[in-house]
Amino acid sequence: MNLVVPTMAEMMAKGESPDVLFWVGCSGSFDDRAKKITKAVVKILSHCNVKFAVLGTEESCSGDPAKRAGNEFTFQMQAMMNIQVLNGYEIKRIVTACPHCFNTLKNEYPELGGNYEVIHHTQLIQDLINTGKLALEGGEAFKGKKITFHDPCYLGRANDVYEAPRALIEKLDAELVEMKRCKTNGLCCGAGGAQMFKEAEKGNKEINVERTEDALETSADIIATGCPFCNTMMTDGVKNFNKESEIEVLDVAELIANAVDL
Amino acid sequence: MSSIIFVLLVVFGTAFFAWNVWKIRCNISLGRKLDRSDRAGDRWKTMLLVAFGQKKMFARPIPALLHLAIYVAFVITQIELIEIIADGISGGHRTFREALGGFYTFMISFIEVLSVLALIATFAFLARRNMLTIPRFKMDELKGWPKNDANLILLMEIVLVTCIFTMNGADEAILNLTSNESYSFAVSQYVGPLFFGSITSESTLHVLEQIGWWGHIIMVFAFLNYLPYSKHFHILLAFPNTYYSNLENKGKFTNMESVTNEVKLMLDPTADPFAVPAESTIEPQRFGAKDVTDLTWKNLLDAYTCTECGRCTSSCPANLTGKKLSPRKIMMDTRDRLTEVGDNQRKHGKEYTDGKSLLGDYITEEEIWACTSCNACVQECPVNIDPLAIIVDLRRYLVMEESKIPTELTGMLTNIENNGAPWQFSPSDRLNWATED
Numbered sequence: 051m052n053l054v055v056p057t058m059a060e061m062m063a064k065g066e067s068p069d070v071l072f073w074v075g076c077s078g079s080f081d082d083r084a085k086k087i088t089k090a091v092v093k094i095l096s097h098c099n100v101k102f103a104v105l106g107t108e109e110s111c112s113g114d115p116a117k118r119a120g121n122e123f124t125f126q127m128q129a130m131m132n133i134q135v136l137n138g139y140e141i142k143r144i145v146t147a148c149p150h151c152f153n154t155l156k157n158e159y160p161e162l163g164g165n166y167e168v169i170h171h172t173q174l175i176q177d178l179i180n181t182g183k184l185a186l187e188g189g190e191a192f193k194g195k196k197i198t199f200h201d202p203c204y205l206g207r208a209n210d211v212y213e214a215p216r217a218l219i220e221k222l223d224a225e226l227v228e229m230k231r232c233k234t235n236g237l238c239c240g241a242g243g244a245q246m247f248k249e250a251e252k253g254n255k256e257i258n259v260e261r262t263e264d265a266l267e268t269s270a271d272i273i274a275t276g277c278p279f280c281n282t283m284m285t286d287g288v289k290n291f292n293k294e295s296e297i298e299v300l301d302v303a304e305l306i307a308n309a310v311d312l
Numbered sequence: 313m314s315s316i317i318f319v320l321l322v323v324f325g326t327a328f329f330a331w332n333v334w335k336i337r338c339n340i341s342l343g344r345k346l347d348r349s350d351r352a353g354d355r356w357k358t359m360l361l362v363a364f365g366q367k368k369m370f371a372r373p374i375p376a377l378l379h380l381a382i383y384v385a386f387v388i389t390q391i392e393l394i395e396i397i398a399d400g401i402s403g404g405h406r407t408f409r410e411a412l413g414g415f416y417t418f419m420i421s422f423i424e425v426l427s428v429l430a431l432i433a434t435f436a437f438l439a440r441r442n443m444l445t446i447p448r449f450k451m452d453e454l455k456g457w458p459k460n461d462a463n464l465i466l467l468m469e470i471v472l473v474t475c476i477f478t479m480n481g482a483d484e485a486i487l488n489l490t491s492n493e494s495y496s497f498a499v500s501q502y503v504g505p506l507f508f509g510s511i512t513s514e515s516t517l518h519v520l521e522q523i524g525w526w527g528h529i530i531m532v533f534a535f536l537n538y539l540p541y542s543k544h545f546h547i548l549l550a551f552p553n554t555y556y557s558n559l560e561n562k563g564k565f566t567n568m569e570s571v572t573n574e575v576k577l578m579l580d581p582t583a584d585p586f587a588v589p590a591e592s593t594i595e596p597q598r599f600g601a602k603d604v605t606d607l608t609w610k611n612l613l614d615a616y617t618c619t620e621c622g623r624c625t626s627s628c629p630a631n632l633t634g635k636k637l638s639p640r641k642i643m644m645d646t647r648d649r650l651t652e653v654g655d656n657q658r659k660h661g662k663e664y665t666d667g668k669s670l671l672g673d674y675i676t677e678e679e680i681w682a683c684t685s686c687n688a689c690v691q692e693c694p695v696n697i698d699p700l701a702i703i704v705d706l707r708r709y710l711v712m713e714e715s716k717i718p719t720e721l722t723g724m725l726t727n728i729e730n731n732g733a734p735w736q737f738s739p740s741d742r743l744n745w746a747t748e749d
Binding site for chain 1: 371560561562563564565567568571572574575576578579599600627629630632633634635636637678681682683684685686687688690691704707708709710711712717718720721723724725728729732733734735737739740741742743744745746747748
């Protein structure tokens with residue numbers, strides 16, 4: 051299926067404006083695994099006739115890893131350049147599939163002049179279901195499956211979004227099982243705070259392995275998450291236990307897209 | 313005579329405490345400015361729920377209930393203290409009893425029941441710290457003084473409760489002996505006869521009652537004056553600390569305004585690069601934090617509020633996987649260094665430096681680079697301490713002032729600056745996903 055992905059530049063040229071800007075993020079743009087999540091989001095948006103656009107080549111790193119690594123200069127350079135672009139297009143509402151971009155745009159851009167309504171893709175999808183634009187009936191794709199949800203720190207603790215992704219999983223014909231550490235008590239996957247881009251400090255275990263053990267304990271068939279970095283870490287964790295054939299790591303957007311057979 | 317001794321005890325006990333509190337207040341005000349004067353309503357609400365209501369303690373129900381017993385007993389016993397002070401000054405005995413009648417019996421009974429619960433909780437806490445192997449109580453940063461500090465506080469509580477029952481029990485025995493009547497206090501009407509019933513000398517009982525009474529009040533002032541030297545100061549600072557909590561989303565890191573001005577200048581095409589910079593009204597500050605004086609006053613208040621319970625560390629993903637980082641140690645180091653800096657300044661004057669700093673001499677780079685910024689420590693803290701804020705400011709200093717950063721992160725930052733992504737991809741390929749299979 052060919053994806054139709056309008057850019058802001060194209061939309062502007064036609065004199066139109068989108069209802070929501072889809073902020074793809076670096077991972078969603080360049081990481082092969084995360085691109086699949088990006089496509090799942092686009093399929094859902096298209097399926098529901100949401101008028102959306104992406105920045106395309108005009109998008110740049112939100113600056114999150116720079117800020118968490120302690121380099122405020124690089125962060126603010128990125129933020130201000132992005133804000134110039136976003137304000138230039140008079141963007142009001144942004145959806146993103148990356149909790150790090152979500153947190154940065156939502157919380158750290160306003161003080162630098164970027165004021166937008168920023169939502170996570172699970173919140174948008176929940177909204178589409180609640181307003182009747184997305185129907186999940188008849189989807190048997192996950193019948194009888196056990197799904198556990200790994201809370202991304204920058205979605206959960208950082209911004210108190212715990213229910214939207216769970217509400218979506220509960221809409222599937224599957225059983226939501228919680229890990230012993232979940233919601234406010236959830237354990238990090240190990241990628242945050244710029245750790246994704248460096249080796250871990252010396253210790254006796256990798257954090258993603260510790261977290262994957264929590265997930266395996268639930269004997270779930272699927273680990274669902276809402277963050278491309280968590281996805282990478284959990285996928286690596288599952289590989290570490292050679293359980294790839296038994297447990298899948300999927301984004302909530304992919305679950306929904308599969309359930310609607312997109 | 314005893315009234316004079318009592319008044320002297322109260323005056324000196326209070327004055328010495330006030331002097332130590334003033335020193336701590338001075339130390340905290342060595343921190344950088346931070347405005348937390350907004351949203352008073354939300355702040356009161358947070359304080360009532362988190363400090364007064366102990367809301368976050370109940371994430372772990374059993375220790376929460378034990379802690380609640382000691383907390384409530386401590387708060388309610390202060391009512392009895394009013395009478396002790398009145399008795400001590402006037403030389404009277406149970407000054408309020410006649411006026412309050414049945415309510416007095418109820419109040420003292422209530423205090424006695426709570427004291428018994430507190431005593432049980434205290435023994436449970438002693439056992440938990442010394443006999444059980446709970447990882448958060450066995451870590452390196454608790455070895456030595458912090459462990460003794462914790463045990464000493466618990467022992468003081470046992471002495472306090474013992475004094476209360478010696479006082480009330482002996483008093484009960486006197487009343488039994490002299491008039492065959494009873495105060496009918498819930499616990500001492502049984503404890504009194506049990507321990508002191510065999511004593512038939514009224515004067516011996518009086519001495520015992522006085523030992524309990526004086527022991528109690530002396531312990532109260534000893535305890536009060538021990539607080540500023542101890543982790544136990546949280547019983548007071550929990551209230552202001554939760555009031556001044558960070559009310560923003562936890563994921564929001566502070567914006568560095570000094571950087572904003574420079575970045576704006578860099579991005580402004582009309583800016584004249586050779587222009588003489590305008591006289592700045594703000595004094596130049598270090599980027600990030602190297603020492604405690606680079607932290608905000610709230611970070612420093614956090615440090616004094618920490619009671620070293622270790623819930624932060626026990627939920628820290630880095631610590632759980634054997635890394636050196638322990639958020640509790642970050643707070644303990646900050647407090648220890650601040651005490652040192654404050655003492656130095658009082659001794660040698662404001663300009664004195666001892667060549668040491670929080671980063672390097674107390675906290676290592678290895679510790680702060682192990683943090684995933686997951687906010688588990690912030691979430692866990694029962695009194696809303698924010699260790700992450702300190703870790704981030706230490707990173708900022710390392711990166712922006714000293715250019716000390718793990719090599720892989722240098723690569724990541726270069727990629728962001730050159731390609732607009734943390735990896736080496738061309739920005740022109742950013743939309744390729746849309747047309748790929």
